């Protein structure tokens with residue numbers, strides 16, 4: 584059961600104290616409190632965990648600090664959207680706000696190869712007003728003999744260059760909890776010139792110990808990529824592992840599914856699931872057109888497949904795009920064939936803006952029709 588308190592309820596108020604006293608005295612019920620600090624208001628949610636069937640919903644609803652009580656299913660207890668009006672997760676990280684209405688582009692290198700390419704990428708992003716990027720330092724590779732990423736060695740110059748070019752958030756995959764320590768210590772050592780969004784890749788989505796570890800800290804948000812060969816329910820349960828340990832700063836990323844029918848694309852593009860995730864959960868939703876499509880191939884209409892796939896996710900309301908770019912894809916040590924080039928960035932940005940505006944316009948059109956009100 585979930586009790587949502589009135590917005591901006593003060594923890595020192597009598598209403599809060601009376602409410603908490605009552606809840607704490609309930610037999611066999613544990614309380615978990617989550618505070619969602621939005622731009623306009625602070626929302627406090629109290630999860631009542633245990634044998635809640637015997638609880639009377641009216642008794643809880645009549646407590647002075649409680650605005651609303653919702654009976655929730657066992658699945659996706661914290662990240663799930665249990666009522667259409669449940670607020671989306673809403674958090675700010677290093678000056679960048681994330682929720683189910685926001686939009687951010689994370690264009691960058693799949694894998695850091697050399698300093699010159701990191702600098703070329705970041706300089707170009709700054710030139711086009713971008714504050715976020717992707718940079719892989721720890722690469723989970725199918726083949727053990729493939730390049731595994733520069734790891735800790737590249738972190739100091741990646742973070743320093745990010746600071747130099749005004750990059751606020753870098754999406755960076757981690758495959759082991761020790762990578763979190765390395766990132767944290769290097770950032771600290773460099774004077775925190777930038778921020779990191781920890782990425783959990785599709786191959787690690789059911790590494791539950793890694794998820795629990797990343798969930799136990801709230802300093803860094805987590806970008807969780809959908810498992811390419813498991814059910815959506817299993818992927819969302821993996822996200823819930825992060826939240827159940829305390830970290831609700833989670834973004835869910837669609838990146839295509841492995842099927843026997845995806846060829847000639849690398850994976851089957853699953854961006855029709857953007858609105859599904861937004862309906863089922865409170866997480867902002869990211870799309871990764873690069874790892875879905877896997878090729879720079881151009882369609883007969885003159886538009887590359889990666890641009891088309893990006894548009895499909897955006898027109899359906901995606902909140903973030905994670906996309907591979909490279910100053911010289913031939914030099915890339917990972918995923919060169921799917922990297923877009925820097926001269927394509929302005930066109931990509933223009934396309935993204937056009938489709939995002941179209942999505943917002945579509946949303947307005949549907950808002951005007953009562954039968955479509957959620």
Ligand code: PEP
Nearest residue numbers: 719784785786808838874
């Ligand atoms: C990546 O984004 O670099 C990556 C490896 O993606 P995925 O986990 O989706 O394969």
Ligand code: MN
Nearest residue numbers: 693874917918
């Ligand atoms: Mn890649």
